[in-house]
Amino acid sequence: MEVVDIKEIQFERVVREAELLSPLMEFKLAVHQIEFRKDPLTERWCRINMERAKRVKQAKTGESADLTKIVDESKKRCFFCPENLERTTPMFPSYFPADRMKRGTACLFPNLFPFGEFHAVGVFSEDHFLPFESFSTELLYNCFALCVDYFRFVNTRHPEAKYCTLNWNWLPPAAASIIHPHVQILTDHRPTFHVKELIEASEEYRELNGGNYWLDLIGSERGGERWIGETGSVAWMTGFAPQGNREVLAVFSGGVSSLVQLTEHGLRDFCEGLSRVLRGYHEMGVGSFNMGFFSGPNDQNLSDRYLLHAKLVSRPNFEAFYTSDDGFMEKFHGEPIIEARPEDVAERLKIYF
Numbered sequence: 001m002e003v004v005d006i007k008e009i010q011f012e013r014v015v016r017e018a019e020l021l022s023p024l025m026e027f028k029l030a031v032h033q034i035e036f037r038k039d040p041l042t043e044r045w046c047r048i049n050m051e052r053a054k055r056v057k058q059a060k061t062g063e064s065a066d067l068t069k070i071v072d073e074s075k076k077r078c079f080f081c082p083e084n085l086e087r088t089t090p091m092f093p094s095y096f097p098a099d100r101m102k103r104g105t106a107c108l109f110p111n112l113f114p115f116g117e118f119h120a121v122g123v124f125s126e127d128h129f130l131p132f133e134s135f136s137t138e139l140l141y142n143c144f145a146l147c148v149d150y151f152r153f154v155n156t157r158h159p160e161a162k163y164c165t166l167n168w169n170w171l172p173p174a175a176a177s178i179i180h181p182h183v184q185i186l187t188d189h190r191p192t193f194h195v196k197e198l199i200e201a202s203e204e205y206r207e208l209n210g211g212n213y214w215l216d217l218i219g220s221e222r223g224g225e226r227w228i229g230e231t232g233s234v235a236w237m238t239g240f241a242p243q244g245n246r247e248v249l250a251v252f253s254g255g256v257s258s259l260v261q262l263t264e265h266g267l268r269d270f271c272e273g274l275s276r277v278l279r280g281y282h283e284m285g286v287g288s289f290n291m292g293f294f295s296g297p298n299d300q301n302l303s304d305r306y307l308l309h310a311k312l313v314s315r316p317n318f319e320a321f322y323t324s325d326d327g328f329m330e331k332f333h334g335e336p337i338i339e340a341r342p343e344d345v346a347e348r349l350k351i352y353f
């Protein structure tokens with residue numbers, strides 16, 4: 001690997017104290033420390049109440065009874081189960097290479113209610129439900145490689161639609177309306193608001209510092225308290241100022257800035273790491289999550305300033321009356337309230353790497 005000059009990233013945090021006479025302590029003075037952290041690239045803030053974060057949550061193992069019941073009920077009328085899929089899911093128009101694209105156990109078809117010009121759904125397998133430990137590298141790879149095939153096909157025919165995203169909502173608390181495991185992919189003419197922000201901030205960073213923020217981030221975090229590990233060309237860490245709980249960041253360090261530029265190796269490296277993170281999430285008691293990719297344009301390699309990356313955040317567990325973690329601070333103010341210290345999350349996940 002070439003030797004590059006790594007610039008240390010500055011991680012900015014401010015701690016403030018909130019005082020209250022707590023009923024939990026016979027109305028004696030309780031002081032809560034709130035840590036405000038700023039993302040070094042986007043300058044978005046988050047807030048961590050260290051008292052909340054310190055409350056150790058016991059890992060739950062096994063699926064709750066509610067989930068088993070909902071899985072069984074939803075299976076009776078599932079669009080993505082093999083007995084219904086061909087009858088109830090849309091097909092691609094005739095200029096596509098197939099009605100529905102297939103690879104291994106994975107199947108890809110248009111979204112029935114798209115919110116983009118090119119919006120498809122990728123189903124992992126014929127299994128209506130898959131426990132976390134079933135998401136092997138191979139299972140993930142088959143589906144994601146199919147998604148990349150789709151991106152490449154759309155890119156050839158519609159090169160002006162050049163911003164791809166690959167996203168996964170796992171279970172209803174993460175906004176999945178269908179239990180059967182699937183991902184959603186889109187190719188758009190313009191980047192999403194956040195991808196635009198990331199690319200512009202990375203360009204600004206390069207102008208100011210002369211380097212690539214993402215390589216500097218990997219260099220600054222490697223071996224530190226938020227470092228999880230590496231799978232080939234993909235570096236895994238928790239975010240310093242996360243935008244969601246238990247945020248895991250995967251950066252493709254091998255000179256790739258867009259999903260269509262991914263090599264087979266790069267994608268396999270990612271799937272290997274993702275499979276490990278999911279095992280770790282499960283052991284930590286996480287039952288629901290979102291995953292997303294942040295891809296630069298297809299027609300340019302921006303890897304001197306911007307690298308393809310993906311993120312996962314945990315969501316509330318699937319229970320009858322769960323409390324959503326998406327409240328006024330997240331929806332309107334863009335300053336998420338974080339309950340788990342990123343450093344603790346990294347410590348729990350690195351054992352799987």
Ligand SMILES: [Zn+2]
Nearest residue numbers: 078081128180
């Ligand atoms: Zn199903």
